[in-house]
Amino acid sequence: MAKLRKGVCYRRIERPYTRKSRKREKSYVRGAPYPKIVLFDMGNRSADFPYRVSLISKDNVQIRHNALEAARVAVNKKLSKKVGEANYYFKVKVYPHHVLRENPLAAGAGADRFQTGMSHSFGKPIGLAAQVKKGQEIMYVDTTEKYVDIAKEALKQAIYKCPMKGHIEVVKK
Numbered sequence: 001m002a003k004l005r006k007g008v009c010y011r012r013i014e015r016p017y018t019r020k021s022r023k024r025e026k027s028y029v030r031g032a033p034y035p036k037i038v039l040f041d042m043g044n045r046s047a048d049f050p051y052r053v054s055l056i057s058k059d060n061v062q063i064r065h066n067a068l069e070a071a072r073v074a075v076n077k078k079l080s081k082k083v084g085e086a087n088y089y090f091k092v093k094v095y096p097h098h099v100l101r102e103n104p105l106a107a108g109a110g111a112d113r114f115q116t117g118m119s120h121s122f123g124k125p126i127g128l129a130a131q132v133k134k135g136q137e138i139m140y141v142d143t144t145e146k147y148v149d150i151a152k153e154a155l156k157q158a159i160y161k162c163p164m165k166g167h168i169e170v171v172k173k
Helices: 065-082 145-161
Strands: 041-043 051-057 061-064 088-092 098-102 124-132 137-143 166-172
Touching: 041 065, 051 145, 061 065, 061 098, 065 088, 065 124, 065 137, 065 145, 137 145, 145 166
Parallel strands: none
Antiparallel strands: 041 088, 051 137, 051 166, 061 124, 088 137, 098 124
């Protein structure tokens, strides 16, 4: 399997492009991979907590599905260890819909014989990304007043995993 490129390559928001063809079946992106995010809701789903700690984006950015999964795992691990499963509800609000494509150019001896260059440059699907606008809520944690500081620490870990600047807001519901 090929090595994953840096997140810098994909964080700028792209216009979702689908090729337009007279034949309808050729107008869709084929073979889009499944998102790596396993769960979107974690913790105690039935309880009603008084405080909400939210992670908000400061930029317009694309967040790849593997970065979202890494952030989710980091937050959930910290919360379940320090707070306990019954004392929080954690939700990832964005979903990676945007298909990322790459037109890999071959290198090495004899590459020019089978390479098409930019003449057929639509690209193969390599991953998915969530397109996030400035000021949009990415994920949140509902908890009690006692655990607000731990929830803030956990969401700070999520900022480090995502290719953006973000801030954390605490709101009493």
